[in-house]
Amino acid sequence: MSANGKPPAGRKPTRQAWERETLAESLRKSPERDVAFTTVSDLPIERLYTSDDLAGGWSEGEKLGYPGEFPYTRGIHPTMYRGRLWTMRQFAGFGSAADTNARFRYLLEHGQTGLSTAFDLPTLMGRDSDDALARGEVGKEGVAVDTLEDMEILFSGIPLDRVSTSMTINAPAAVVFCMYLAVAERQGVPFAKLSGTLQNDILKEYIAQKEWIYPPRPSMRIITDLMAFCAREVPLWNTISISGYHIREAGSTAVQELAFTLADGIAYVEAGRAAGLDVDAFAPRLSYFFNSHNDFFEEIAKLRAARRIWAHVMRDRFGAKSPRSWMMRFHTQTAGCSLTAQQPLNNVARVTIQALAAVLGGTQSLHTDSFDEALALPTEQAVTVALRTQQVIAEESGVTNTVDPLGGSYFVEALTDKIERDALAYIARIDEMGGMIAAIERGFPQKEIADASYHYQRQVDRGEKSIVGVNKHAVENGRRLDILKIDDEVERAQLLRLAAVRTRRDGAKLARDLARLRRAAESGENLIPPMLDCVRDYGSVQEISQALVPVFGTYREVSVL
Amino acid sequence: MTADRKLRLLVGKVGLDGHDRGAKIIARAFRDAGFEVIYTGLHQTPEMVVATAIQEDVDAVSLSILSGAHNYLFPRVIELLRERGAPDIAVFGGGIIPEEDVPGLKAAGVLEIFTPGTSTEDVIAWVRAHVAPRALG
Numbered sequence: 001m002s003a004n005g006k007p008p009a010g011r012k013p014t015r016q017a018w019e020r021e022t023l024a025e026s027l028r029k030s031p032e033r034d035v036a037f038t039t040v041s042d043l044p045i046e047r048l049y050t051s052d053d054l055a056g057g058w059s060e061g062e063k064l065g066y067p068g069e070f071p072y073t074r075g076i077h078p079t080m081y082r083g084r085l086w087t088m089r090q091f092a093g094f095g096s097a098a099d100t101n102a103r104f105r106y107l108l109e110h111g112q113t114g115l116s117t118a119f120d121l122p123t124l125m126g127r128d129s130d131d132a133l134a135r136g137e138v139g140k141e142g143v144a145v146d147t148l149e150d151m152e153i154l155f156s157g158i159p160l161d162r163v164s165t166s167m168t169i170n171a172p173a174a175v176v177f178c179m180y181l182a183v184a185e186r187q188g189v190p191f192a193k194l195s196g197t198l199q200n201d202i203l204k205e206y207i208a209q210k211e212w213i214y215p216p217r218p219s220m221r222i223i224t225d226l227m228a229f230c231a232r233e234v235p236l237w238n239t240i241s242i243s244g245y246h247i248r249e250a251g252s253t254a255v256q257e258l259a260f261t262l263a264d265g266i267a268y269v270e271a272g273r274a275a276g277l278d279v280d281a282f283a284p285r286l287s288y289f290f291n292s293h294n295d296f297f298e299e300i301a302k303l304r305a306a307r308r309i310w311a312h313v314m315r316d317r318f319g320a321k322s323p324r325s326w327m328m329r330f331h332t333q334t335a336g337c338s339l340t341a342q343q344p345l346n347n348v349a350r351v352t353i354q355a356l357a358a359v360l361g362g363t364q365s366l367h368t369d370s371f372d373e374a375l376a377l378p379t380e381q382a383v384t385v386a387l388r389t390q391q392v393i394a395e396e397s398g399v400t401n402t403v404d405p406l407g408g409s410y411f412v413e414a415l416t417d418k419i420e421r422d423a424l425a426y427i428a429r430i431d432e433m434g435g436m437i438a439a440i441e442r443g444f445p446q447k448e449i450a451d452a453s454y455h456y457q458r459q460v461d462r463g464e465k466s467i468v469g470v471n472k473h474a475v476e477n478g479r480r481l482d483i484l485k486i487d488d489e490v491e492r493a494q495l496l497r498l499a500a501v502r503t504r505r506d507g508a509k510l511a512r513d514l515a516r517l518r519r520a521a522e523s524g525e526n527l528i529p530p531m532l533d534c535v536r537d538y539g540s541v542q543e544i545s546q547a548l549v550p551v552f553g554t555y556r557e558v559s560v561l
Numbered sequence: 562m563t564a565d566r567k568l569r570l571l572v573g574k575v576g577l578d579g580h581d582r583g584a585k586i587i588a589r590a591f592r593d594a595g596f597e598v599i600y601t602g603l604h605q606t607p608e609m610v611v612a613t614a615i616q617e618d619v620d621a622v623s624l625s626i627l628s629g630a631h632n633y634l635f636p637r638v639i640e641l642l643r644e645r646g647a648p649d650i651a652v653f654g655g656g657i658i659p660e661e662d663v664p665g666l667k668a669a670g671v672l673e674i675f676t677p678g679t680s681t682e683d684v685i686a687w688v689r690a691h692v693a694p695r696a697l698g
Contacts, residue, residue: 121576121577121578121628122577124577125577125604127577132606133576133577133604133606134577135576135630135633136576136630136632136633136634137576137577137578137628137629137630140628140629140630141628141629205579209579210579210580210581210603210604211577211579249580249582250581250582251582251586337582340677340678341657341676341677341678342678374657374677375657375659376629376657376659377629450585450589453582453585453586454585454586454589454590457586457590457681458681460680461680461681461682467678469678470678471680483659485659486629557602557603559600559602559603561585561588561589561592561598561600
């Protein structure tokens, strides 16, 4: 009998005995709930994890190591958040450059420690505000940037040597980065003092986010030029933020997010080496960007597995010598796709769980989504709650008191191993295809993600996966909320400003700059210095991007359903 | 008689918005429901979508818009369908569209707007109830 919860006298507490006696009796009396015990990504989860689940050669020294040491499973710093908290970095950008500048200053005043810029869709696609395809989208999802003048307004009154700035831009990343350099020049800040991150991850655009200009291979050339330039001139700048975030938002599983992102990372390192760069000269400036979704332990395990895989890839596959190349640093954002328009305040709870997972996964910086983002861009009130959520975790919850509090948990370690194995299997398949660029060209990751997202939607439709407020506990009229509206006036004002810049600038000088940029593209010379000249002379994002099209071509997707 | 023929639906992404998760899911759900589906792919202008809709003789155009540009793009597509002599092609859609924008879009001729959280089954049921095969002239 084990009704009192103790093993019968005289028997050792073994798993087999527990299953035979205590568990069997419990199941007889009250069976488990009739649900699938799986993660949000559909990984099966066992009833109980014990040291048996870590058998088969699992060794603490090899799998975990110590914080700040290879393979960094427990974190990249020896003291983690006891030393320094993560950077609270709320992504912001909407309307005009002046509107976003005001939001930046508001966030800095309220204790935010880094800036993060969202650009509008036309800018992300390398189109000016007056392009036909930009109609109705100027300043809607982010800030509109056409020329250096917009960037001057965006960072006005913000000393660039005292903030770290993240810019979420990819296809025209080099152009916008040159604009940031030019603003620094005008502020008298040397390039060597600039710190921040450029997303600049074009591979995930073809996989998930779909904002591109050129085909993959010439796009990789721009990226290696930027890596080479920054290694020399802007040494504190993170040149690529290799992003799983959008892969996950496009509907991938946690394992796919991890595997495709790391495969992208491998492709960038290979491109850098093929361009003749020393791996230890550029790899320390690569950083990662992950999603943190609802399934708490799956996310923590994913982040821990990510560090371990990358450390092995860099040391063993690429022969990197510097520990700074082995260490995976990453930013995390809570999962926008998990937010519901129904009962939007419930999103505060989701974001808290997701943010906590990111912290327990050892993130270096974090963006928490605002509860109203399934409806529109966030209001100031919602952004403040999101930032306060991080501050509560950091300053009240106590989870920062010790390094990797979940290390050694049978469940977390077993799940970390499982996610690592599954991700490595995907990476091996991509290697067999000839690497990520070849895999993208045959639509492999695109198709895997489309399948996963359709599978998940079917599960939600059938009620096999729960979304509180949507397919569970739904109410009528659950979405009343004041939301932020972007006035169409923003578009009109932006068009006027762009037209004024076009009249004022020295068109002949710009034409010479653009011709020189194109020649650099043909000759193989580093593109960044001539691009910087185009920017200084107020060339627009679209003019500069299009100057390279005759050499690089444009990309058209073959859509896979 | 055309009533028994399969519905032909165009699933379109207009504008620069690259969020195609919803469009792909709905295209696939329509296909699995037995409709004929034409998916435009990304980054289409309203002109391109309308040209495809007419060329492919579709019964309805469904647009997925998550960029905030819905108040421009939906009415523009409807206006172009009218101009090109195909006002009977139904237009509906979904995406991140604030509830307060829905009445204006319906007044502009959008038949229905589905917001996040709608099940694919509900959309399919709605299509069966509200979209009929067009009599082709």
